[in-house]
Amino acid sequence: MSFKFEIIDKESINAVVPLVEKLNNNRISYEVLEQRFSEMKDQNYECAVIYDDDKLIGVCGLWFCTRHYSGRSVEPDHVYIDEAYRGKGLGKAFFKWIYNYVKEKGYESVELNTYVANAPSHKFYFNEGFKILGFHFIKTL
Numbered sequence: 001m002s003f004k005f006e007i008i009d010k011e012s013i014n015a016v017v018p019l020v021e022k023l024n025n026n027r028i029s030y031e032v033l034e035q036r037f038s039e040m041k042d043q044n045y046e047c048a049v050i051y052d053d054d055k056l057i058g059v060c061g062l063w064f065c066t067r068h069y070s071g072r073s074v075e076p077d078h079v080y081i082d083e084a085y086r087g088k089g090l091g092k093a094f095f096k097w098i099y100n101y102v103k104e105k106g107y108e109s110v111e112l113n114t115y116v117a118n119a120p121s122h123k124f125y126f127n128e129g130f131k132i133l134g135f136h137f138i139k140t141l
Contacts (some may be wrong), residue, residue: 003090005097010041011109016049016059023080048101049092050081057082058094062102069110074102077112079121095128 050058
């Protein structure tokens with residue numbers, strides 16, 4: 001297997017929609033995700049991907065900002081690796097690549113949200129050195 005990590009071209013962003021659709025257990029339609037990604041690509045957002053040769057197998061959105069409490073910060077979002085590739089250290093390698101990429105861009109911290117029910121991700125992020133800082137709240141308007 002030959003894995004490649006890279007930032008996907010903004011014009012090719014819709015290629016990640018099927019993976020994000022799986023992440024959300026098809027609760028958000030393809031059409032809605034496609035519309036949202038078309039808006040996201042014009043914001044302070046980049047999308048990192050993993051290829052196994054030419055097959056897209058992983059995705060991680062990256063939101064860039066400056067926060068008063070953590071400085072120049074990046075927030076990984078909608079992290080998903082195809083089930084067939086899990087448990088092989090690929091997530092660790094992907095995040096190592098992400099850390100190096102964002103450090104080269106001058107960012108000093110990484111913070112993220114993960115679903116409460118996604119216990120495997122909690123273990124992964126604790127092993128990566130993340131600490132719980134607070135709660136994430138959302139209100140639909």
